[in-house]
Amino acid sequence: MCQTCGCALPDHLQHASTEHDVHTVEVLEGLKSHNDAAARHNREHFDRAGLLVVNLMSSPGAGKTRLLEATIEALGGRHRLAVIEGDLETENDARRIRAKGVPAVQITTGSACHLDATMVHRAAHALSLDELDILFIENVGNLVCPASFDLGQHANVTLLSTPEGDDKPLKYPVMFRSSDLVLVTKTDLLPVLDDFDVEAVKEHMHRLASAAPVMALSSKSGPLDAWLEWLEAGLAERRRPFRPAPSPDGERLLTRPGLPGHLASTAP
Amino acid sequence: MHELSLCRSLVRQATLVAAEHGAPGIRRVCVRIGPLSGVEAELMREAFPLASRHTAAEGARLEMTTSPVRVHCPRCEREAEARVNDLSCPLCGHWQTRLTGGDELLLVSVDLAAPIAAPSVPSSP
Ligand SMILES: Nc1nc2c(ncn2[C@@H]2O[C@H](COP(=O)(O)OP(=O)(O)OP(=O)(O)O)[C@@H](O)[C@H]2O)c(=O)[nH]1
Ligand SMILES: [Zn+2]
Ligand SMILES: [Zn+2]
Ligand SMILES: [Zn+2]
Ligand SMILES: [Zn+2]
Numbered sequence: 001m002c003q004t005c006g007c008a009l010p011d012h013l014q015h016a017s018t019e020h021d022v023h024t025v026e027v028l029e030g031l032k033s034h035n036d037a038a039a040r041h042n043r044e045h046f047d048r049a050g051l052l053v054v055n056l057m058s059s060p061g062a063g064k065t066r067l068l069e070a071t072i073e074a075l076g077g078r079h080r081l082a083v084i085e086g087d088l089e090t091e092n093d094a095r096r097i098r099a100k101g102v103p104a105v106q107i108t109t110g111s112a113c114h115l116d117a118t119m120v121h122r123a124a125h126a127l128s129l130d131e132l133d134i135l136f137i138e139n140v141g142n143l144v145c146p147a148s149f150d151l152g153q154h155a156n157v158t159l160l161s162t163p164e165g166d167d168k169p170l171k172y173p174v175m176f177r178s179s180d181l182v183l184v185t186k187t188d189l190l191p192v193l194d195d196f197d198v199e200a201v202k203e204h205m206h207r208l209a210s211a212a213p214v215m216a217l218s219s220k221s222g223p224l225d226a227w228l229e230w231l232e233a234g235l236a237e238r239r240r241p242f243r244p245a246p247s248p249d250g251e252r253l254l255t256r257p258g259l260p261g262h263l264a265s266t267a268p
Numbered sequence: 269m270h271e272l273s274l275c276r277s278l279v280r281q282a283t284l285v286a287a288e289h290g291a292p293g294i295r296r297v298c299v300r301i302g303p304l305s306g307v308e309a310e311l312m313r314e315a316f317p318l319a320s321r322h323t324a325a326e327g328a329r330l331e332m333t334t335s336p337v338r339v340h341c342p343r344c345e346r347e348a349e350a351r352v353n354d355l356s357c358p359l360c361g362h363w364q365t366r367l368t369g370g371d372e373l374l375l376v377s378v379d380l381a382a383p384i385a386a387p388s389v390p391s392s393p
Contacts, residue, residue, distance in 0.1 A: 021382040022295050025285050031299065031373045034277045114270050145270035148306040170353040174306040174371075177355075206363040209339065209355035 035149055038117035042124060042152025049129035052235045053137065055151055057175065058159035059168075060141030063185040063219055065093045067159065067227075068136055070219040072100045074228060079133035079235065084123045086115040086140045093138060103127060114145035117152055133235060143168065147175040155180040155234060162186045162196045169204035177208045181215065181230060188218040271311035274373070275319035282378045286324045291380035294328040298377045302335045302370040303352045309334065328379075337370030 030036065046053045056064045068083060075081070083104040085094040088111075097104035105123040107115060120137060127135070137153060139146040158179040160168050163186065169176035176182065182205060184198055202214045215226045282297050297316075301307050309332050316330040339350045341357035347368055348358045356363045 022379045023382060025289065025378050025380060027281065027285060027375045027377055029281060029375050031274050031278050031281070031375055034280065116273065144306065148270055148274075173353045174304055177304065207354050207356060209363055209365045209367065211364065 032149070035117050038121055039150035039152040042117055042121050043154075045121075045124055045129060046135070046152060046154070047238075049132065050238060051129060051132045051135055052155075052231070052238045053135045053151075053153045054231070054234070055137045055139055055146075055153035055156050056159065057139045057143070057146045057156060057179075058141060058161070058185075059143050059164060062141070062159040062161040062164065064138045064141070064159055065096055066219040067183070067185060068097060068138065069100055070222070070224060071136075071228070071231075072097070072102050074222075074224045080131060082127050082132050082135050084115075084120060084127075084135065084137045086119070086138060088113075088140060109140060113140055113142045114149055115139050115151060116149045120151045134231065143172040143175045147172075147178045154238065157181045157183055159183045159185050160201065162189050162193050166196050166198070166200040167204065169201065169208060173208050176205065177210055179205075179210065179212050181213055183227065184214065184216040186218060186220075187216045188221045269311055269315070271307060272315040272319060274307060275312060275315040278316075278375060279319045279323050279325045281375050282328075283324045285378045286380055289380055290383045292324070292383060293381040294325040294378055295381055296329045296331060296379035297325060297375070298331045298333070298379075300333050300335055300372055300374045300376050302372045303337055304367070304371040305373040307373055333376075335369055335372055338368045339365035340368045341365050 056067070058064055065085075072081060081102045083094070083097045083102060085091075085097065085104055085106045086109055087093055087106065088109055091106045091108070094104040094106035105126045107119050107123050109115065109119070115137065124135075129135070137151060156179050158176060158181075160166075160182060162184065169182070182201060184201055187198075190196060198214065198216045205212055205214060213230070215230070217224055217227055278297065278299065282294055286292075286294050299312075301309055301312070312332060313330060320326050320328060337350045337352055337355070338347055339355050339357060340347045341360060341362050342364065343362040344357060344360045346357075346359055350356070350358055350365070350370075352370075355365055355367065357365050
């Protein structure tokens, strides 16, 4: 067996013949450093413009676009909104947002199952950030990949629709651990789903050591009050002239982007 | 599958290291992956040959080590190993723990082939 690395691969001989010419360089660098640098750049843009940026994540069809439509209606022009839409193929979601009179930039990811900070940067430059209060990013419908990429957002909101079952946080801990708010959607369906328990979602979030609030709503029948209050509070926080010192979690930006309320605005 | 894009940045980082050292090739790339990093080691293994094709990392071995999930409990002030979907303190049951390990996604080291003639240039990052 090769003494240097203990490998026993078929290409062992070739490897062994050059092993004395090999030297090891310690790196210890995050694999996402490229994306994280782009995300920091995005966050600088957003902070300079003083807007709140919210990243919406969920499985496909959990109701992200419908929630945005309902939110636009409920806010009734109270804030200047825009949406960045991530989708594999179509421009449908962006059209639905524009139909409500709100600017929407479509990112068609093609094969990629998530948005990354560079895509969001391009889309952000297509918007007049200075003229906005809240920017929503609708991520690609998928409970796995989007959780791994910081986009420069201030908060992650994960939607969990009632037909999906209340055990999703335990099955997708990476996604739900990165959430600053969990929105249980389609509560109008609860009467026909006898086994969905909103309290269980809260317990599962605690199992993930997350203190993120869990709210339940229906974009169809409302009310959206708690969600709108959460948004307004986040916006007010962004507008505060003096921000509190970053929380101890600020250093964990690599895997846990924004925190609500006490938002760490820059990476270490 | 986001492992392909992560493998691409892994290859980019490793080839940068090789270029800094004037190394003609990369023999081995070592990464550390936590179970809460959101990355599947199996998918990384599949994606690596694709991402490294036609780069200095082509043909290199990808070595992955997994780190345990660890939490620090503010109540009993101890650190312990936990499970991916149960981060409460295994010692006292307290739920508000802080993750101290298990979400890392690190390029640990790169094994470089020595340059043919000239001595290697020291890196200055
Ligand atoms: N009953 C009910 N249906 C809803 C609700 N919200 C969304 N829906 C329906 O669920 C379906 C999917 O909603 P979308 O808003 O398109 O879901 P999405 O998360 O944007 O989907 P993708 O962008 O494809 O991931 C649509 O038929 C919506 O009308 C709700 O609160 N109640
Ligand atoms: Zn949508
Ligand atoms: Zn820019
Ligand atoms: Zn994926
Ligand atoms: Zn404890």
